[in-house]
Amino acid sequence: MRTRLIAALLAIAAGMAVATPLSVQVRKAKVRAKPSQLGKVVATVPYGTEVQAGTLQRGWYPVTTKDGKKGWLHKSALSTKRIAMRSGTTDAATGVSSDEVALAGKGFNEQVENKLKSDGKLDYTWVDRMAGFEVDADQIRAFRAQGHLPGGDE
Amino acid sequence: MNRQHTPPKTAAQRSHTSRRWLTWRITFLALSTTLLCGTVVAVLFSGCGEISDVGTQLAQEAGLISAEEAESVKRGAKALEKTWQDLTPEQEYYIGRAVAAQVFQTYKPLDQPEANAYLNLLGQSLAIFSKRPETFGGYHFLLLDSDEVNAFAAPGGLILVTRGMLRCCENEDELAAVLAHEICHVEKKHGLSAIKQGRLTEAFTIIAAESAKQLGDEELASLTREFEGSVSDVVMTLTTSGYSRTQEREADAAAVALLRRAGYPDAAIVTMLQRMGEQLTDAGGLGFAKTHPSAQSRVESVGPLVDKSGPAPDSDRKKRFAAALQPLMASQ
Numbered sequence: 001m002r003t004r005l006i007a008a009l010l011a012i013a014a015g016m017a018v019a020t021p022l023s024v025q026v027r028k029a030k031v032r033a034k035p036s037q038l039g040k041v042v043a044t045v046p047y048g049t050e051v052q053a054g055t056l057q058r059g060w061y062p063v064t065t066k067d068g069k070k071g072w073l074h075k076s077a078l079s080t081k082r083i084a085m086r087s088g089t090t091d092a093a094t095g096v097s098s099d100e101v102a103l104a105g106k107g108f109n110e111q112v113e114n115k116l117k118s119d120g121k122l123d124y125t126w127v128d129r130m131a132g133f134e135v136d137a138d139q140i141r142a143f144r145a146q147g148h149l150p151g152g153d154e
Numbered sequence: 155m156n157r158q159h160t161p162p163k164t165a166a167q168r169s170h171t172s173r174r175w176l177t178w179r180i181t182f183l184a185l186s187t188t189l190l191c192g193t194v195v196a197v198l199f200s201g202c203g204e205i206s207d208v209g210t211q212l213a214q215e216a217g218l219i220s221a222e223e224a225e226s227v228k229r230g231a232k233a234l235e236k237t238w239q240d241l242t243p244e245q246e247y248y249i250g251r252a253v254a255a256q257v258f259q260t261y262k263p264l265d266q267p268e269a270n271a272y273l274n275l276l277g278q279s280l281a282i283f284s285k286r287p288e289t290f291g292g293y294h295f296l297l298l299d300s301d302e303v304n305a306f307a308a309p310g311g312l313i314l315v316t317r318g319m320l321r322c323c324e325n326e327d328e329l330a331a332v333l334a335h336e337i338c339h340v341e342k343k344h345g346l347s348a349i350k351q352g353r354l355t356e357a358f359t360i361i362a363a364e365s366a367k368q369l370g371d372e373e374l375a376s377l378t379r380e381f382e383g384s385v386s387d388v389v390m391t392l393t394t395s396g397y398s399r400t401q402e403r404e405a406d407a408a409a410v411a412l413l414r415r416a417g418y419p420d421a422a423i424v425t426m427l428q429r430m431g432e433q434l435t436d437a438g439g440l441g442f443a444k445t446h447p448s449a450q451s452r453v454e455s456v457g458p459l460v461d462k463s464g465p466a467p468d469s470d471r472k473k474r475f476a477a478a479l480q481p482l483m484a485s486q
Contacts, residue, residue: 108384131294147326149417
């Protein structure tokens with residue numbers, strides 16, 4: 001009984017030790033059911049949102065979202081810095097130093113891009129069209145199967 | 155004596171001059187504090203940042219600088235420490251979009267929805283196996299209507315491939331090798347590394363002074379100027395000067411690993427480079443030849459990494475490649 005209690009306490013302590021808050025650093029992160037870019041999407045988390053991350057495993061973090069959904073995010077989608085949204089949006093910066101926080105939309109941003117557009121210096125028509133070329137996991141799976149590409153459910 | 159009258163400076167010019175002057179003071183103070191750190195750290199094992207702050211405080215207390223200037227110096231010293239590696243994925247995204255827009259001023263996009271859809275399927279099928287599968291805006295691919303043999307990777311994942319480059323690829327596996335090479339430039343942020351440090355220091359100084367509000371007109375004008383300069387640095391590297399040989403070798407080696415993870419025969423990079431070498435000799439030093447090490451030297455470098463006994467190109471992959479792209483490769 002005593003051994004079980006100690007084991008349970010150790011497990012809780014270990015769980016608490018590995019849960020780290022990380023911030024989504026991409027526009028829209030898809031939380032997957034398994035550590036694979038082809039895994040089923042269980043949640044979509046917007047830029048700047050904090051998730052609780054477990055231990056990194058082969059490039060993937062097990063994460064829990066604020067509303068309790070569990071899944072996996074690739075490390076390239078996450079930042080150890082807190083990403084504070086501008087005032088008026090969610091997660092606005094409060095009482096933390098600039099070294100700990102990256103302010104979303106700071107620096108080279110949409111405002112700068114809009115200035116270049118309004119000055120007539122750059123035409124983004126094709127950039128926007130290109131950004132609209134989306135491919136989903138089902139299409140990739142079918143493409144890989146048709147091309148007889150081995151393995152690869154990474 | 156003929157004295158020329160100097161016209162009064164505008165607010166923007168005064169702001170720029172004042173910032174340049176402040177940058178020099180910041181540089182001087184940062185160097186001084188760095189020297190101080192070198193000496194003191196050896197003795198006291200203290201943190202450099204703390205000593206820099208102490209130095210600024212002493213200067214403020216001695217009346218050398220005002221409280222406002224002291225704050226600027228602290229921010230400036232931090233800006234001086236920052237490099238292209240400190241650009242956030244969001245900032246990289248906006249730089250990449252502008253780089254692509256600027257490339258489109260020289261290279262016209264190829265408006266062929268089916269061919270571009272195939273290119274994106276292939277590219278995305280590779281990008282998910284990248285060491286950096288997630289970028290702020292994701293990976294997107296587009297064909298360019300140019301006979302020049304070339305391909306460009308704008309920061310953040312906008313990848314452009316010319317019709318001339320398609321002609322160097324006999325099958326899907328070889329085109330996969332081209333895309334894998336470009337994806338690896340994005341993965342390693344080689345484009346961002348082309349931005350001159352001076353521009354970044356100026357930009358980070360402005361960014362550090364920015365509060366959680368919209369930029370004022372002057373700050374916006376200054377930041378836009380640094381942004382345009384940064385974009386030009388990247389475009390110049392992509393289209394004219396090229397990445398370093400080390401970076402090209404890094405991208406080739408990473409592309410071999412990426413192809414393998416994605417299930418494509420990695421030897422395709424060698425056959426593609428060999429064919430490209432032949433085409434570039436015919437083309438006489440344009441595009442890739444101008445911005446990349448010779449195909450022969452790349453084959454020599456990457457050759458030992460690949461499995462030459464791999465399977466022959468799959469017939470279904472050859473068929474879909476031909477169906478999607480061969481009409482474009484034939485037409486001029």
